[in-house]
Amino acid sequence: MQKKYTAFSLLTICLLATNSSCTIVKEYQKNKLNDAEMALSNRKVEKNELNFQSYREGASGANAGKTGGGCGCN
Amino acid sequence: MKKICLTVIGLYILLLNAYSQNQKDSLKLSVKDSAVYISKPLQLEEINLVSSYYNQNGHHSAITGGIGTELVTDISNGIDLNFKGADEEGYKYGLTAGLGIDYHTAASSAYVSKTGASSTGGTRIYPSISYSEEDKNGTVKEIGLYYSAEFNYHSFGIDGSYLKKLSNGGELTTKFSTYFDKVKLIYPSELRPQTAIVVSSASSGGGGSSIPSSPRYTYTGTLSYAQTINQKMQASITLDAVGQNGLLSLPFHRVYFTDGTDNVETLPSFRFKLPVGLRFNFFVTDNVILRTYYRFYTDTWGITAHTASLEIPVKITPFLSVSPFYRYYIQTASTYFAPYEVHSKQDSYYTSNYAYSAFNSSYFGAGIHSAPPGGVWKTAITTMDIRYGHYTQTTGLNSNTISVSLQFKQ
Numbered sequence: 001m002q003k004k005y006t007a008f009s010l011l012t013i014c015l016l017a018t019n020s021s022c023t024i025v026k027e028y029q030k031n032k033l034n035d036a037e038m039a040l041s042n043r044k045v046e047k048n049e050l051n052f053q054s055y056r057e058g059a060s061g062a063n064a065g066k067t068g069g070g071c072g073c074n
Numbered sequence: 075m076k077k078i079c080l081t082v083i084g085l086y087i088l089l090l091n092a093y094s095q096n097q098k099d100s101l102k103l104s105v106k107d108s109a110v111y112i113s114k115p116l117q118l119e120e121i122n123l124v125s126s127y128y129n130q131n132g133h134h135s136a137i138t139g140g141i142g143t144e145l146v147t148d149i150s151n152g153i154d155l156n157f158k159g160a161d162e163e164g165y166k167y168g169l170t171a172g173l174g175i176d177y178h179t180a181a182s183s184a185y186v187s188k189t190g191a192s193s194t195g196g197t198r199i200y201p202s203i204s205y206s207e208e209d210k211n212g213t214v215k216e217i218g219l220y221y222s223a224e225f226n227y228h229s230f231g232i233d234g235s236y237l238k239k240l241s242n243g244g245e246l247t248t249k250f251s252t253y254f255d256k257v258k259l260i261y262p263s264e265l266r267p268q269t270a271i272v273v274s275s276a277s278s279g280g281g282g283s284s285i286p287s288s289p290r291y292t293y294t295g296t297l298s299y300a301q302t303i304n305q306k307m308q309a310s311i312t313l314d315a316v317g318q319n320g321l322l323s324l325p326f327h328r329v330y331f332t333d334g335t336d337n338v339e340t341l342p343s344f345r346f347k348l349p350v351g352l353r354f355n356f357f358v359t360d361n362v363i364l365r366t367y368y369r370f371y372t373d374t375w376g377i378t379a380h381t382a383s384l385e386i387p388v389k390i391t392p393f394l395s396v397s398p399f400y401r402y403y404i405q406t407a408s409t410y411f412a413p414y415e416v417h418s419k420q421d422s423y424y425t426s427n428y429a430y431s432a433f434n435s436s437y438f439g440a441g442i443h444s445a446p447p448g449g450v451w452k453t454a455i456t457t458m459d460i461r462y463g464h465y466t467q468t469t470g471l472n473s474n475t476i477s478v479s480l481q482f483k484q
Contacts, residue, residue: 023304024243032306036445036457037363037387037395038355040300040310045441045459045479048126048150053437056130056471058405058430059371059379061294061314062351068318069253069292070222070229071198 116159116169121482126150130465130473132428135182136339137262139330140414140426144471145181150174164210172202186326187263198224212239226258226326228287235296242301249296256287259325265338290320307356316347329424330415339425341410347373361389365397376409377430383437393446399463400438407432428469439463439475457481 025033032038041064042050050065061067132144152174159167176198186192204218213236220231233251240246261267293316300310320343327339351369358364365385372378383401390396408430410423417424441461444450450458459479466472 022243022301025302025305029305030302032357033302033308035363036443037365037389037397038308038357040308040353040355043441043443043459043461043479044122044124044481045461045477047124047152048128048148048477049437049461049463049475051150052128052130052148052465052473052475053403056429056465056467056473057379057403057435058373058375058377058408059347059349059369059381059403061316061347061371062312062349062369063367064312067251067292067294067314067316067347067349068345069255069290070200070220070231071224071227 112160113162114160116157116167118155119158119484120156122154123480124152124477126475126477128473128475130471132469132471134428134469136327136427137182138185139328139336140428142185143181146178148176148178150176166208168206170204174200186260196224198222213237226260227255229253229255245300247298251294253292255290257290257321257325258285258287260285261325261338262328288321290322291318293317309354312351314349318345319343323425327427329417329426331417331419332415334415339427340423341425342423345373345375363387377405379403379405393444395443396440397443398440402436404434405432431469433468435465435467437463437465454482455480456483
């Protein structure tokens with residue numbers, strides 16, 4: 001419980017520090033951010049990998065993949 | 075007199091000039107307005123194809139009580155058609171229609187029948203459709219419908235999401251989805267109720283027999299926040315809250331007890347899951363990117379898991395990159411799991427499905443991403459991705475996956 005609380009606190013501090021150090025990036029400055037490799041999501045080609053991971057493992061979710069339901073799996 | 079005439083002439087010229095300027099300004103305004111908001115009907119703009127081949131092997135099949143072959147092969151194919159349009163008010167519309175078809179063979183499915191006579195193959199078809207609207211401020215609303223059908227499982231799903239762009243460069247997304255599923259009650263042959271009509275296979279049609287079903291419901295609420303940090307860095311956090319109720323076990327999974335007898339896997343009718351995922355992507359140099367992901371997971375069945383992955387796309391040219399990756403996963407066992415012939419008959423809930431056991435796994439491989447101007451090999455393929463991965467678990471399960479994704483864009 002203590003470990004989970006510490007991890008959550010560290011995470012919150014990291015997020016706040018990151019957010020406070022964020023700069024506003026104008027649209028014409030986003031050439032790197034708009035690169036396909038920088039997308040904050042799984043690639044389309046990973047779709048079936050996410051499925052088999054959810055079938056073979058107990059955990060799922062938080063990755064835009066299956067969270068449960070839709071198939072005869074976890 | 076001369077002054078009056080000159081004044082009158084000057085005023086007349088000014089009047090003409092003002093009138094001309096009004097006309098020119100009107101023209102400019104009209105051109106500006108029509109250039110910003112052009113009405114465009116929904117038209118096909120993008121097609122995506124994804125195909126994968128998967129094979130695995132292991133020796134802890136849940137159908138045979140936690141022992142036996144886990145040999146599986148799966149061929150998955152999916153296509154998405156993206157239609158986009160816009161109106162004169164500056165609203166953009168999107169419609170995506172998708173269809174997926176999977177064919178799999180599972181050696182252990184033969185042992186749904188005690189004699190090993192059950193079919194080992196099966197097909198799953200899953201169409202989907204979603205509609206989205208985006209306003210001038212980049213706020214997006216979306217709704218989707220999903221359906222999945224295989225011999226022993228039918229599913230109907232619906233979801234809705236709302237994305238809002240913030241003034242600090244962040245994006246906040248909320249989403250809610252629900253699945254209404256039906257699980258066909260196909261039991262192992264020796265455990266079927268005497269009044270049930272015998273079905274000889276678990277994966278294909280069984281001679282027209284009527285098999286009862288039991289429902290399973292899944293409700294997911296998602297909250298996601300993405301933030302641009304600077305010109306080379308961005309991150310996101312995603313929280314899912316998932317509730318499931320109904321028949322959450324699979325009726326053809328066996329459990330063997332300490333006395334050698336067996337029964338159908340039995341699990342609680344409620345489960346709550348809480349995964350939290352973090353992503354952090356950044357350009358290390360002009361040609362090397364780091365894509366990182368971490369997930370913490372916990373649920374009411376006693377499973378706690380951590381997932382961490384690292385992918386390093388290296389740009390060989392501006393249009394070609396190679397991405398090696400590694401993913402590590404570790405989980406604790408569910409409260410209801412025990413291996414073959416370890417469960418007691420007095421247990422209320424029991425499973426020998428090794429997906430619920432304690433293990434760790436590694437998944438590693440590499441991908442190639444190509445998006446040259448003029449198309450891949452000068453064809454209509456705008457973007458091509460090829461990806462291979464090898465997966466191993468400490469339970470002895472191992473698998474290989476190879477996937478190809480093609481995008482056609484106007």
